[in-house]
Amino acid sequence: MKVLGISGSPRKGGNTEILLDRTLDAASKAGAEVELVRVSDKNIHHCDGCNACVRTGECRIKDDMQDIYGKLLEADGIVFATPVYVWSMTGQLKIFLDRTYALSFPGSRLANKVGGSIVVAGRQGHQLTQSLFYLYFSAGHMIAADWVNGFAWEKGGIAKDKHALNAASELGKQVVLLIKQGFKFPEEYATSIYRYVPKEYGVPMSPIDQL
Numbered sequence: 001m002k003v004l005g006i007s008g009s010p011r012k013g014g015n016t017e018i019l020l021d022r023t024l025d026a027a028s029k030a031g032a033e034v035e036l037v038r039v040s041d042k043n044i045h046h047c048d049g050c051n052a053c054v055r056t057g058e059c060r061i062k063d064d065m066q067d068i069y070g071k072l073l074e075a076d077g078i079v080f081a082t083p084v085y086v087w088s089m090t091g092q093l094k095i096f097l098d099r100t101y102a103l104s105f106p107g108s109r110l111a112n113k114v115g116g117s118i119v120v121a122g123r124q125g126h127q128l129t130q131s132l133f134y135l136y137f138s139a140g141h142m143i144a145a146d147w148v149n150g151f152a153w154e155k156g157g158i159a160k161d162k163h164a165l166n167a168a169s170e171l172g173k174q175v176v177l178l179i180k181q182g183f184k185f186p187e188e189y190a191t192s193i194y195r196y197v198p199k200e201y202g203v204p205m206s207p208i209d210q211l
Contacts, residue, residue: 008093
C-alpha cells in the first residue's frame with residue numbers, strides 16, 4: 001500500500017509542505033509506504049495539446065513526468081497540496097495536472113485510487129481550489145477523501161493553525177482506511193461518463209459539433 005504526496009508549492013518546507021508532511025507521516029504510521037514529490041524540483045513542460053496520448057496512451061514529452069507517471073500508477077492513494085495563488089492552485093501544479101491527461105487513455109488509469117487535497121491560503125480561495133481537485137477526482141473515477149484547509153501567510157505560520165495541523169494528520173489516517181476498503185468503479189465504466197457517451201452512442205462531446 002503506497003500513498004504519494006504531491007506538493008505544488010514553490011517553497012520547500014513551507015506551510016503547504018508542513019501539512020503534507022503530517023499527512024504522509026500519519027499514513028506511514030497507519031501502515032502505508034509514503035513518498036513526497038515536489039513539483040518545483042522537477043523539469044515538467046506544459047501540455048501542448050498534441051493528443052498523442054489519446055491515440056497511444058502515452059505522453060510524447062520526455063521530461064521528469066515520465067518517471068512520475070510510474071509513481072502515480074503504483075500509488076494506492078494520492079494527496080495533492082498547494083498554496084492558493086490568484087484564487088487557484090499554483091501554476092506548477094496546474095501544469096502537472098494537465099500532463100496527467102495522458103493517464104486518461106485508453107481508460108482512467110488513476111481510477112479507484114484514493115485522492116486527498118490540502119490547500120493553504122492567507123484568507124480566501126480555498127473553496128475554488130478544492131473544487132478543482134474534486135472535479136479532477138470525479139472525472140478520473142478516483143475515491144475522494146476529505147480535504148484540509150489551512151490558514152497562513154508567512155512561512156511557518158501554519159504552526160498556529162491547530163485545526164489544520166490535526167486535520168492533516170487525520171487525512172493521512174483516512175486515506176489509508178479508504179484504501180483498505182477497496183471500493184471499485186464498475187469495469188464497464190473504465191472512463192468518465194462524459195467520455196463514455198460519445199464512444200457508446202456516437203454522440204459528439206461538444207454541443208458545437210452537433211450543430
